[in-house]
Amino acid sequence: MFMNFWYPAEESRNLTDKPLKVQMLGxxxxxxxxxxxRAHCVHNTCTHRGGSLxxxxxxxxxxxCPYHGWKFNxxxxxxxxxSLGPLAKVPARARIDAYPVEERYGLVFVFLGDLPExxxxxxxxxxxxxxxxxxSLSMRYRWNINYVRLVENxxxxxxxxxxxxxxxxxxxxxxxxxxxxxxxETPWGAGAMVVFYSPELPDKDMKKLQPEGRNESGSxxxxxxxxxxxxxxxxxxxxxxxxxxxxxxxLDLEIFLVMQRNCMLEDKYDExxxxxxxxxxxxxxxxxxxxxxxxxxxxxxxxxxxxxxDVIMNYRQRLLDWQQRGWRLDVDTLKRNRGRVAYSIASxxxxxxxxNWAVTAAPVVRAAG
Numbered sequence: 448m449f450m451n452f453w454y455p456a457e458e459s460r461n462l463t464d465k466p467l468k469v470q471m472l473g474x475x476x477x478x479x480x481x482x483x484x485r486a487h488c489v490h491n492t493c494t495h496r497g498g499s500l501x502x503x504x505x506x507x508x509x510x511x512c513p514y515h516g517w518k519f520n521x522x523x524x525x526x527x528x529x530s531l532g533p534l535a536k537v538p539a540r541a542r543i544d545a546y547p548v549e550e551r552y553g554l555v556f557v558f559l560g561d562l563p564e565x566x567x568x569x570x571x572x573x574x575x576x577x578x579x580x581x582x583s584l585s586m587r588y589r590w591n592i593n594y595v596r597l598v599e600n601x602x603x604x605x606x607x608x609x610x611x612x613x614x615x616x617x618x619x620x621x622x623x624x625x626x627x628x629x630x631x632e633t634p635w636g637a638g639a640m641v642v643f644y645s646p647e648l649p650d651k652d653m654k655k656l657q658p659e660g661r662n663e664s665g666s667x668x669x670x671x672x673x674x675x676x677x678x679x680x681x682x683x684x685x686x687x688x689x690x691x692x693x694x695x696x697x698l699d700l701e702i703f704l705v706m707q708r709n710c711m712l713e714d715k716y717d718e719x720x721x722x723x724x725x726x727x728x729x730x731x732x733x734x735x736x737x738x739x740x741x742x743x744x745x746x747x748x749x750x751x752x753x754x755x756x757d758v759i760m761n762y763r764q765r766l767l768d769w770q771q772r773g774w775r776l777d778v779d780t781l782k783r784n785r786g787r788v789a790y791s792i793a794s795x796x797x798x799x800x801x802x803n804w805a806v807t808a809a810p811v812v813r814a815a816g
Contacts, residue, residue: 448473448671449472449671450472450560450775450793451769452774453670454559455693458553458587462478466479466503467501468501471557472776472792474790475501476489476501478548478555489519489543489545492789493514494517495517497514497789498512500512500513500543515530519543522796523542523543542804544796544806547567547795552576553585556570560793561792561797563795568670569634570673571670571675573687576705582708582714582717584708586725588701590702590735591736592700595742595766596742597672598672599762600731601674602666602668603666603756604641604665604755608623625754626643627754628641628754630758633669637668637758637762638665638667638668638758639665639757643662662679662680663679672693673689673690675689686720690702770812774811776809777810777811781809789807791809792809
């Protein structure tokens, strides 16, 4: 799992002035809204004696620990230590890590890392959001998989023929092949568009969007755990799907799907699209949750790779590059010390001032391998 990326913590509508305790990257955090509606996210462990802040309450825009009443603001600074009395100066070392928060596309994104603002990867853009002529639908689901398996599945054009029978010939055509893939890179990802044969859509209304024949679709990734898919039913009818995923833990992935379409815009068609998407999601889950190994090697050990996997191999190389930057969490150490050491992902404030922190920074893997 990688720090220094934006991850969706929760849907915006579910974040209130009550503490919301969430797990991300195997560690725990707490989110809340202050009296002006601004969202905040800090590390969940109180620096005093390990209290769970997410099980406390919001008092005066601060999160208050349920154990001894210590209060922390949205910047992670400790504002009050009751046992020291009302006039005591709070030591700087009492602070906790706090993380940048942005709300987009109906989601609360948290930057889990220590990079300064100008160096941070971007949130995967959804350029159709709130644009005239486009309609949005959202859903969320949770799989027992590693995030890498999700990205690789979404970036794989060849699985569609066999996993999603409604989009191809279900493997019946002896002439089936994946056309040559031209990988296009972006600063934080890559993807490719592919033209292939597609049958008529089964729904009577959706058949009008795409007659049997040519279909141009494509997919790719952005950052460590986000993916995009574009389906061009015709030159004018489009559906774009964005998956914003957060590893709750190494084999626990929550996925926030945001679908955009510029066709069949009436709300009466929403059920058609959601039902079809739910079927595709379940088709993927059945296969992906059973992959062996659950966590693939970046070096393709034990695999025979073909040209249709070019986007996947591009992604694996990016993971190695990000690991070389020191962004990959040392999951083995985290698991070995779970319940013994309270780790916190290093925040931007910790990079600016590495000293005076009570909670240990989460370990990272430095060397590629």
